[in-house]
Amino acid sequence: MTTPTLTQTGEYEWRLDPLPGMRAEAVVFGGREIVSNLEAHALRQLANVASLPGLAGRVCALPDTHSGYGFPIGCVAAMRPGKGVVSAGGVGFDIACGVRTLLTNLSEEDVHPHLPELAELLFAAVPSGTGRGGGFGLSPSALDDVLMNGAAFAVAKGYGAREDLERIEEGGRFEGADPSVVSAEARKRGQDQLGTLGSGNHYLEVQVMDKVFDARLADGFGLFPGQVVVGVHCGSRGLGHQVATDFMARMRAEAPRHGLSLPDPDLACAPLASETALAYLGAMRAAANFALANRQVIAHLVRTVFGGAFRDAGPMPLLWDVSHNLCLPEEHRVGGRSMRLFVHRKGATRALPPGHPALPRHLSRFGQPVPVGGSMGTASYILAGVATSMERSFGSACHGAGRLMSRGQAKKRFKGRALVDSLRGQGVVIRSGSLSGVAEEAPGAYKDIEAVVAATQGAGLAKAVARLRPLACVKG
DNA sequence: ATGTGC
Numbered sequence: 073m074t075t076p077t078l079t080q081t082g083e084y085e086w087r088l089d090p091l092p093g094m095r096a097e098a099v100v101f102g103g104r105e106i107v108s109n110l111e112a113h114a115l116r117q118l119a120n121v122a123s124l125p126g127l128a129g130r131v132c133a134l135p136d137t138h139s140g141y142g143f144p145i146g147c148v149a150a151m152r153p154g155k156g157v158v159s160a161g162g163v164g165f166d167i168a169c170g171v172r173t174l175l176t177n178l179s180e181e182d183v184h185p186h187l188p189e190l191a192e193l194l195f196a197a198v199p200s201g202t203g204r205g206g207g208f209g210l211s212p213s214a215l216d217d218v219l220m221n222g223a224a225f226a227v228a229k230g231y232g233a234r235e236d237l238e239r240i241e242e243g244g245r246f247e248g249a250d251p252s253v254v255s256a257e258a259r260k261r262g263q264d265q266l267g268t269l270g271s272g273n274h275y276l277e278v279q280v281m282d283k284v285f286d287a288r289l290a291d292g293f294g295l296f297p298g299q300v301v302v303g304v305h306c307g308s309r310g311l312g313h314q315v316a317t318d319f320m321a322r323m324r325a326e327a328p329r330h331g332l333s334l335p336d337p338d339l340a341c342a343p344l345a346s347e348t349a350l351a352y353l354g355a356m357r358a359a360a361n362f363a364l365a366n367r368q369v370i371a372h373l374v375r376t377v378f379g380g381a382f383r384d385a386g387p388m389p390l391l392w393d394v395s396h397n398l399c400l401p402e403e404h405r406v407g408g409r410s411m412r413l414f415v416h417r418k419g420a421t422r423a424l425p426p427g428h429p430a431l432p433r434h435l436s437r438f439g440q441p442v443p444v445g446g447s448m449g450t451a452s453y454i455l456a457g458v459a460t461s462m463e464r465s466f467g468s469a470c471h472g473a474g475r476l477m478s479r480g481q482a483k484k485r486f487k488g489r490a491l492v493d494s495l496r497g498q499g500v501v502i503r504s505g506s507l508s509g510v511a512e513e514a515p516g517a518y519k520d521i522e523a524v525v526a527a528t529q530g531a532g533l534a535k536a537v538a539r540l541r542p543l544a545c546v547k548g
Numbered sequence: 549a550t551g552t553g554c
Contacts, residue, residue: 203550310550
């Protein structure tokens with residue numbers, strides 16, 4: 073197989089040299105260091121995405137890109153409604169996996185003496201681990217309510233405040249969810265998982281704001297130096313996983329009937345005009361609402377822990393909640409014309425610029441906050457959307473550090489116990505239910521977040537606002 | 549990512 077090659081077109085922008093079958097241009101954003109370490113497989117997958125029918129503009133790989141299922145992770149692909157397709161693998165297994173950041177009134181000195189106990193309290197309050205339920209059990213009709221109403225369901229049940237909803241994409245509720253196309257199996261898996269963290273790279277992290285890059289934006293977002301904040305990274309658990317599994321199989325089985333010959337069966341997709349695409353989008357939005365409700369319930373549990381542990385934690389408002397695995401209809405300008413496109417973002421975060429109509433009024437002057445989760449033990453970032461990202465990446469930015477090696481490789485290379493001890497030496501408390509899980513998430517298994525953010529900013533996809541340093545990380 | 553997989 074030919075090794076894909078890149079041609080540099082800007083300081084942080086590279087064009088994939090055309091490979092047979094490609095129908096659209098593919099671009100990679102990244103500095104020299106990131107680009108020289110990219111997996112050939114991820115680039116091959118990017119070329120495969122660029123071979124799909126009905127693409128608008130170019131296909132993008134963000135600086136945190138790496139191999140995924142079908143589509144690489146850290147990928148943006150926009151489809152025209154007429155000829156385009158939707159791909160379940162283009163959204164990924166963890167539908168609407170995402171990050172939210174909660175702001176406290178506390179400073180590092182307030183929490184520092186209590187970090188081990190705090191980590192223990194958070195670990196106890198939020199169920200975590202593979203396959204774990206223990207969230208609140210939902211009756212069939214309550215589950216329908218979750219799937220239709222997302223975070224608004226949780227708020228109506230007393231989990232969090234109404235103000236939270238305007239700090240979540242789409243007001244905390246994705247329109248067009250269709251619970252009737254979510255399989256009984258998916259419902260069964262999700263029934264007991266609302267308010268649970270999961271495993272893998274999902275986490276609850278107590279962080280301190282240790283560096284400001286843009287004082288006006290930081291202030292506008294309610295951030296101050298030395299402030300303690302909490303990051304929550306999780307998704308739609310077994311429910312979303314089952315929706316993805318169900319539709320990947322269905323799309324793969326139906327592909328020949330739709331005249332789709334795919335370079336990789338994992339690219340399984342359906343024409344946007346088909347019944348399968350309609351059903352997938354309805355089920356995907358239902359799973360996305362489950363993810364939003366999940367993060368909302370977890371945020372409530374976190375607030376309860378902080379409220380009990382610290383007198384001055386404050387109401388802990390939400391900075392912003394983003395999903396980084398979705399396919400959503402959005403208006404974009406392509407070739408000088410405005411059109412409605414279905415934008416796949418897999419391991420990619422929407423990053424709306426100042427003045428964008430989808431932003432709530434209080435953020436319109438600043439642009440959308442873009443929480444970027446680092447790997448365990450390394451910094452996270454808050455970025456802000458900028459105008460240039462609309463034409464360059466369909467208004468998208470990186471979602472995290474991005475893996476450098478597979479989970480299997482990481483497990484061979486690193487030992488969980490040694491990592492926990494060494495991070496403790498650096499002042500970071502890790503509380504995890506699984507030491508092998510910690511090894512899979514070793515900081516050394518991920519790219520350098522500083523380089524990823526520098527490339528994201530350098531490429532004009534978002535602007536750095538603040539850096540967050542981890543204090544305590546709770547994982548499944 | 550995931551009731552984890554050759």
